[in-house]
Amino acid sequence: MSKEAILNGIRRGLKRGPLPADQQAMLAGRLASHPRHLQPARAQLPRPAQVALFLRNVEKEFGTVERVPHAGAVPGAVADYLAAQNLAPKFVLAPNPELWAMPWSERPMLEFHSGRAEATDMVSVQHGFVGVAETGTLMLPAAPTRPTTLNLLPDTEIVVLKASGIVAGYEDAFDRLRAENQDALTGGFMPRNIMFVTGPSRSADIEQTLELGAHGPRRLHIILIDDDPAALAQDAADEAGFAPLPGAAPAWTETAPATDTWAPPAPQPGVAAPQADQG
Amino acid sequence: MQTVHSPDFKRNAARALADTGLQKALGTAKGAFLVRRAQAVANLPEFEQLRDIGRDIKNHTLANLDFYLEAFAANVERAGGKVHWCSTAEEARETVLAICRSVGAKTVTKGKSMISEELGINDHLEHHGITPVETDLGEYILQLRQETPSHIIAPAFHLNREDWEADFRRLHTHLPKDRVFNERADIVAEARSTLRDRFLAADVGITGANFLIAETGSSVIVTNEGNGDLTQTLPRVHIALASIEKVVPTLEDACNMLRLLARSATGQDFSVYTTFSTGVRRQEDLDGPEQYHVVLVDNGRTNMLGTEFQEMLRCIRCAACMNHCPVYGAVGGHAYGWVYPGPMGSVLTPSLVGIDKTGLLPNASTFCGKCESVCPVKIPLPKMMRHWREREFERHLTPATQRSNLKLWAWFAKRPTLYRLATRLGISALHMLARGKGAFASLPLASGWTKGRDLPAPEGETFMSAYARQQRAKGRR
Numbered sequence: 001m002s003k004e005a006i007l008n009g010i011r012r013g014l015k016r017g018p019l020p021a022d023q024q025a026m027l028a029g030r031l032a033s034h035p036r037h038l039q040p041a042r043a044q045l046p047r048p049a050q051v052a053l054f055l056r057n058v059e060k061e062f063g064t065v066e067r068v069p070h071a072g073a074v075p076g077a078v079a080d081y082l083a084a085q086n087l088a089p090k091f092v093l094a095p096n097p098e099l100w101a102m103p104w105s106e107r108p109m110l111e112f113h114s115g116r117a118e119a120t121d122m123v124s125v126q127h128g129f130v131g132v133a134e135t136g137t138l139m140l141p142a143a144p145t146r147p148t149t150l151n152l153l154p155d156t157e158i159v160v161l162k163a164s165g166i167v168a169g170y171e172d173a174f175d176r177l178r179a180e181n182q183d184a185l186t187g188g189f190m191p192r193n194i195m196f197v198t199g200p201s202r203s204a205d206i207e208q209t210l211e212l213g214a215h216g217p218r219r220l221h222i223i224l225i226d227d228d229p230a231a232l233a234q235d236a237a238d239e240a241g242f243a244p245l246p247g248a249a250p251a252w253t254e255t256a257p258a259t260d261t262w263a264p265p266a267p268q269p270g271v272a273a274p275q276a277d278q279g
Numbered sequence: 280m281q282t283v284h285s286p287d288f289k290r291n292a293a294r295a296l297a298d299t300g301l302q303k304a305l306g307t308a309k310g311a312f313l314v315r316r317a318q319a320v321a322n323l324p325e326f327e328q329l330r331d332i333g334r335d336i337k338n339h340t341l342a343n344l345d346f347y348l349e350a351f352a353a354n355v356e357r358a359g360g361k362v363h364w365c366s367t368a369e370e371a372r373e374t375v376l377a378i379c380r381s382v383g384a385k386t387v388t389k390g391k392s393m394i395s396e397e398l399g400i401n402d403h404l405e406h407h408g409i410t411p412v413e414t415d416l417g418e419y420i421l422q423l424r425q426e427t428p429s430h431i432i433a434p435a436f437h438l439n440r441e442d443w444e445a446d447f448r449r450l451h452t453h454l455p456k457d458r459v460f461n462e463r464a465d466i467v468a469e470a471r472s473t474l475r476d477r478f479l480a481a482d483v484g485i486t487g488a489n490f491l492i493a494e495t496g497s498s499v500i501v502t503n504e505g506n507g508d509l510t511q512t513l514p515r516v517h518i519a520l521a522s523i524e525k526v527v528p529t530l531e532d533a534c535n536m537l538r539l540l541a542r543s544a545t546g547q548d549f550s551v552y553t554t555f556s557t558g559v560r561r562q563e564d565l566d567g568p569e570q571y572h573v574v575l576v577d578n579g580r581t582n583m584l585g586t587e588f589q590e591m592l593r594c595i596r597c598a599a600c601m602n603h604c605p606v607y608g609a610v611g612g613h614a615y616g617w618v619y620p621g622p623m624g625s626v627l628t629p630s631l632v633g634i635d636k637t638g639l640l641p642n643a644s645t646f647c648g649k650c651e652s653v654c655p656v657k658i659p660l661p662k663m664m665r666h667w668r669e670r671e672f673e674r675h676l677t678p679a680t681q682r683s684n685l686k687l688w689a690w691f692a693k694r695p696t697l698y699r700l701a702t703r704l705g706i707s708a709l710h711m712l713a714r715g716k717g718a719f720a721s722l723p724l725a726s727g728w729t730k731g732r733d734l735p736a737p738e739g740e741t742f743m744s745a746y747a748r749q750q751r752a753k754g755r756r
């Protein structure tokens with residue numbers, strides 16, 4: 001058996017036998033407590049500055065961003081973005097209840113289906129989980145409500161992210177996942193796949209010169225919903241008369257999207273939608 | 280497995296220096312990675328500390344490698360995946376072939392993977408009637424050209440834009456012959472559209488792994504193009520190839536390594552796609568592979584444990600050492616004669632294929648120390664190359680002249696006063712010759728050496744005399 005051969009080879013090299021039980025327990029403890037290492041100071045900021053850093057980093061990596069005051073403004077932002085880019089108003093929407101609840105019917109020009117992406121889909125609207133301020137990176141854990149193909153096949157990916165989902169570092173992103181995701185298969189928190197996405201696809205394989213749009217999306221656009229009063233600069237928060245409430249369903253959640261390809265939301269066991277962090 | 284041509288280093292290098300196309304490509308590329316890395320590092324004040332932490336994480340993992348590999352394998356299996364432990368390249372090739380056959384695979388898409396090059400996966404599959412399709416832009420053109428990578432993160436480092444255009448025109452016969460490539464973007468777009476169908480048609484996707492996570496049983500790939508993700512998402516079967524030293528204990532450990540990797544490699548703060556794969560498609564998932572295999576490869580690594588080359592197993596394949604190496608910059612990657620070029624290759628190749636097969640490789644160095652100073656996990660590369668030279672010397676594999684030079688050096692080194700005097704004399708002479716220019720374009724008696732590189736002029740004094748001067752100055756305070 002090569003497994004034994006490899007393990008024995010390791011032990012021979014390290015000049016020891018199998019690890020004693022107490023050492024194994026110590027290592028198992030390290031795995032269980034998964035201690036953090038040094039966190040770069042650059043993202044340890046007050047909330048408004050952290051969100052600003054996230055947005056700055058997204059743009060530095062050739063992504064684009066629009067901030068909207070509430071979820072109800074998302075369909076309009078999607079429609080306007082597609083029009084501005086001269087793209088057809090057609091897309092595949094992540095089958096996510098939060099996205100489904102948005103007032104798509106207010107923009108009857110928009111045509112979409114909900115599900116995984118196929119090769120023919122030119123635009124996707126994906127549900128963002130967490131944004132990492134340190135480098136402007138989106139964390140997109142795979143889920144029935146967040147198919148991986150939406151991040152890969154379309155030419156243009158639009159990600160809808162809540163400001164409450166912006167954290168300092170990758171470790172904070174994993175902490176959210178540890179707290180909020182339950183994987184039915186393993187009983188752990190890791191879904192099948194997690195993509196960390198920083199800007200649109202690119203390659204520098206030709207003469208080490210950067211070209212955008214290699215195999216993945218050529219455009220990455222983030223629509224940021226300002227659901228987090230603490231993340232707004234104070235004067236902006238006052239101006240907006242900001243008072244979002246968790247679970248307070250706005251009137252437009254009653255309206256189902258009015259396209260014929262829309263499928264009703266199915267209950268998704270074991271997949272927690274990210275909760276707005278009101279803290 | 281790729282044939283080892285390392286003993287021909289001298290001849291390869293001479294040919295490389297005379298190859299105008301290659302020299303042009305090296306000239307274009309030179310500096311791009313260096314400047315970007317320097318900027319990325321300058322923008323992260325904690326970088327130096329992160330390097331120490333990275334080194335320590337890897338050392339801790341290597342000291343407990345058996346434990347962490349077993350933990351990793353258990354977690355892969357919990358997520359419905361399968362781990363295949365392979366001692367040799369042959370075993371790994373057979374394993375990959377058997378998996379492909381078990382699902383009746385006809386075509387296999389591939390993400391860029393150096394371990395795949397090391398194992399010779401493509402030839403093996405092809406030989407058995409399965410078509411491998413490289414999907415990384417650089418790897419793709421090399422497959423068209425039937426060449427091997429010359430760099431571990433930028434495989435087509437040795438090519439110029441004209442080469443890309445000519446090859447695409449020659450081999451993409453489904454497109455009009457007279458099409459115009461106005462800019463590099465047109466080349467990228469053509470590759471993108473040509474490869475789309477291959478992604479969709481593939482039965483199996485093979486990727487490498489930058490890291491394996493023991494805590495969660497995940498394999499991690501780091502890419503910019505998105506080809507690796509398409510490769511591991513679309514087909515029914517995903518095979519991740521990884522050598523045993525890729526494992527780290529936890530996600531937090533991986534986060535630290537990831538902060539080092541992209542900055543050291545391309546000078547990005549973070550790569551575009553950093554993806555963690557854990558097991559098979561879940562019941563309710565709408566996409567993702569139904570089978571997830573990790574082929575865990577030793578192929579000579581366990582023999583490095585407990586030797587003076589153990590630290591080489593910390594390597595995260597960032598390529599910073601070759602990007603900063605004057606020898607690599609002068610001759611490119613192919614001269615090194617096997618899969619891994621540059622300083623890391625000069626240490627790793629003899630470890631994996633045997634010093635008797637690699638000959639002069641550990642001498643392909645100016646011992647300037649730049650590689651060690653940029654290595655994100657602080658691998659003492661020059662020291663290890665010296666170890667190989669010593670071993671080589673002991674085995675009397677060195678040509679007679681080199682042996683006598685080394686003997687001379689040893690005789691001097693054992694006599695400190697003489698040695699200091701001799702090196703100081705040598706330095707004064709060099710300094711005079713450089714006439715304050717800082718580098719020599721040519722040197723008498725060493726023209727073979729200076730033709731292909733600039734020798735940095737010694738900065739006026741030896742370390743020993745500078746040290747003595749500083750000590751004296753301290754004493755006065």
Ligand code: SF4
Nearest residue numbers: 594595597598600654
């Ligand atoms: S030896 Fe160090 S610098 Fe070279 S590739 Fe490995 S990690 Fe990077």
